[in-house]
Amino acid sequence: MSRYSKVAIILHWLMAVMIIGNLAGGFLHDFVPREGGQRAFVMGLHASFGLTLIALTLVRLGWRLANPPPPLPAYFTPGERLLAKAAHWAFYAAMLALPLSGWLMAERNDRPLQYFFAMDVPKAGIGKPLAETFNEVHELLGWAMLALLVLHIIGIIKHKLMDRDNLLPRMGIGRA
Numbered sequence: 001m002s003r004y005s006k007v008a009i010i011l012h013w014l015m016a017v018m019i020i021g022n023l024a025g026g027f028l029h030d031f032v033p034r035e036g037g038q039r040a041f042v043m044g045l046h047a048s049f050g051l052t053l054i055a056l057t058l059v060r061l062g063w064r065l066a067n068p069p070p071p072l073p074a075y076f077t078p079g080e081r082l083l084a085k086a087a088h089w090a091f092y093a094a095m096l097a098l099p100l101s102g103w104l105m106a107e108r109n110d111r112p113l114q115y116f117f118a119m120d121v122p123k124a125g126i127g128k129p130l131a132e133t134f135n136e137v138h139e140l141l142g143w144a145m146l147a148l149l150v151l152h153i154i155g156i157i158k159h160k161l162m163d164r165d166n167l168l169p170r171m172g173i174g175r176a
């Protein structure tokens with residue numbers, strides 16, 4: 001059975017949990033009360049997981065380039081192959097650009113940027129106006145990541161219902 005490597009599977013699910021958590025924290029942060037530093041706490045975690053994701057994405061990209069994925073099932077049409085590949089590479093681009101834009105926007109405020117409330121992280125030194133622009137970029141990329149995730153899940157459901165093919169075992173979930 002064709003399956004991604006163990007390292008690819010662990011990175012996929014670890015990062016999926018962190019990214020989905022960060023999408024939730026990012027889009028919902030307005031609903032977290034400011035009182036008692038609750039919002040600062042949530043966004044401190046958001047930034048720390050985001051910074052961790054930059055490093056994990058670099059490791060994952062390196063692993064991916066050195067370890068080709070299992071071939072797609074033979075019945076995939078050329079159009080499906082192209083769409084799957086394009087979506088996967090767009091995911092990699094977003095996994096890098098989204099947290100980087102988050103780091104670049106950190107200068108909007110004068111609070112220190114901290115890694116899990118323990119260590120100061122340097123900011124980019126690009127000035128407030130540019131940091132404001134990256135805030136817009138960060139939001140747009142957040143929507144792009146969410147759109148890719150929806151497409152990703154629709155793809156898996158499509159193959160299950162229309163092609164009677166379960167792709168989840170390729171990513172380590174269950175047996176083929």
Ligand code: HEM
Binds near residue numbers: 029
């Ligand atoms: C893959 C990692 C990340 C994801 C998925 C993500 C996602 C998001 C999303 C969806 C928003 C809401 C945007 C809006 O509606 O305005 C947001 C806001 C925010 N993000 Fe991230 N982010 C990530 C990484 C980071 C990093 C690394 C930092 C900082 C070092 C950061 C700092 C922030 C801040 C401060 C906000 C609040 C913006 C505001 O006040 O409007 N994010 N993030």
Ligand code: HEM
Binds near residue numbers: 016019069088169
């Ligand atoms: C934001 C969260 C997620 C991201 C960023 C993500 C990203 C990716 C990427 C980049 C690949 C291609 C791996 C490669 O070729 O290197 C992939 C494959 C896969 N993902 Fe996700 N994923 C996420 C969430 C999910 C979820 C929630 C599911 C399950 C419902 C899922 C199921 C799969 C499966 C089954 C594959 C293998 C596809 C194949 O057969 O080639 N992913 N994912």
